[in-house]
Amino acid sequence: MAKAIMFLGTGSDVGKSIVAAAFCRIARRRGFKVAPFKAQNMSNNSFVTIEGGEIGRAQVVQAEAAGLLPSVHMNPILLKPSSHMGSQVILQGKVYGTMDALNYHELKPRLRDVVMESYNRLSREYDLIVMEGAGSCCEMNLKQNDLVNFRMAREAGAPCVLIGDIDRGGVFAQIIGSFHLMTRKERAITIGFLINKFRGDPRLFVSGMRYIEEKTGKPGFGLIPFFTDIHIDPEDSVAVQEDRRTLKPIGPGTVNVAVLKLRAISNFTDMEGLEREKDLVVNYLVRPRDLSPEYDCLVLPGTKNTMDDAAWLGRSGWKKEIVRFAEGGGRVLGICGGYQLLGEAVRDPFGVESDLKVIRGLGILPVETLLEGEKVVRKVIGTSLETGKRVSGYEIHMGRSRILKKTGGPLLRIHEPGKRRVWEDGWSLNDGRIAGTYVHGILDSPGFRGDFLNRIRRAKGLKERSPGPGRLARFHQYDRLADHFESHCDVEAILALL
Secondary structure (H helix, E strand, O other), rough: OOOOEEEOOOOOOHHHHHHHHHHHHHHHHHHOOOOEEEEEEEOOOOEEOOOOOOEEHHHHHHHHOOOOOOOOHOOOOEEEEOOOEEEEEEEEEEEEEEEHHHHHHHHHHHHHHHHHHHHHHHHHHOOOOEEEEEOOOOOOOHHHHHOOOOHHHHHHHOEEEEOOOOOOHHHHHHHHHHHHHHHOHHHHHHEEEEEEEEOHHHHHHHHHHHHHHHHHOOOOEEEEOOOOOOOOOOOOOHOOOOOOOOOOOOOOOEEEEEEEOOOOOOOOHHHHHOOOOOOEEEEEEEEHHOOOOOEEEHHHHHEEHHHHHHHHHHHHOOHHHHHHHHHHHOOEEEEOOHHHHHHHHOOOOOOOOOOOEEEOOOOOOOOOEEEEEEEEEEEEEEEEEEOOEEEEEEEEEEEEEEEEOOOOOEEEEEOOOOOOOOOEOOEEOOOOOOEEEOOEOOHHOHHHHHOOOOOOHHHHHHOOOOOOOOHHHHHHHHHHHHHHHHEEEEHHHHHHOO
């Protein structure tokens, strides 16, 4: 069975996922056959694995850093929050059901077998398992039914490293407080701590590290500087919340893309390919009045709750502004839930997402969507019917859409890799100016993305460009991440304690 190490956090968003990804890459570069593992993740930013199941994006990043194809066993439980309906529970890649927090916690004892089945499968195949905890490791009201933090570490025989985030402030209370909330056995398997996201001169924190070491009796393994030039997929939509990003200036010399910040936004990594193009400005918009006519394109991304977001578009004034933008000649692209929102209506007769049976969409595409209990989860490849450019990506959705009238035409012709059945996907109007698709990752395809952006450049009189590397550049970023951690962290000490 494999050796294991667990990275625990003093809270959410302290950097556990990034640290685990860094150590996956470090271990791989040192010759380990290494795999990531997180027993339970909560995220609407999911991905389709080699088995055709769903896992959280963080474990996809960690798998890539380890040089592996992602597997459902790397994240056997995925919770996808859904407004007013609790969370959708995904077990080993497949939908188990939707439940509220109380019912889920009552189910936890039965889920341990699922978690351990996946962990043991990985442990038999790999030398080292890099494990990630969830949230704070010391949530006292949740410890009894813990699946993912100390109890999982004990099951795996994994030493634990505690991570604190100095950027948010209060790092002394974070680490020392967490340590004093641990039981004797939990302290015994906690081998030390890392302080993440440091800004400034590290010499100014030498006394701080010593103070924490004295109060906990544990060594500090490193003070990791904050970085902005290493591009790693963020785990969840906290990265696109309105309080995290200011609007960048737009003008005639750039391609200006607005992304609608839906309340239940999901799979926002669909925008990563756009954000890395040199002459693009990408802004996430929360307020309808920010949708200026200067924007060349509006993207409606995926959403975990199409019904709720459709109602919100009407209440907030977004519906009126989006229709005005489209009628004024703006380019609009909807992806998955965004595609459904562009249609005439979304029907939910089985209560998949809401108590409402039907809600009006934006009415821009001649499409109607029926939400069904069976989830579509699959990888797809194909071509654009307008340009012949190749596309690849994946589908994750509950709804099926039908075309109400033959104005315009389908956007893509696609199929599952290795399978013969071919079908048409999405819908397009006005030579592609208004379009929608179920294919996540469509903008990662260089040919499609390049043609999509060059149409805008031609219309603005800008120079056409070949598509940039997009998200394919992420593989080099894992080495840069590993270099960063090796420079500021005592990796040898951590590995020696396994």
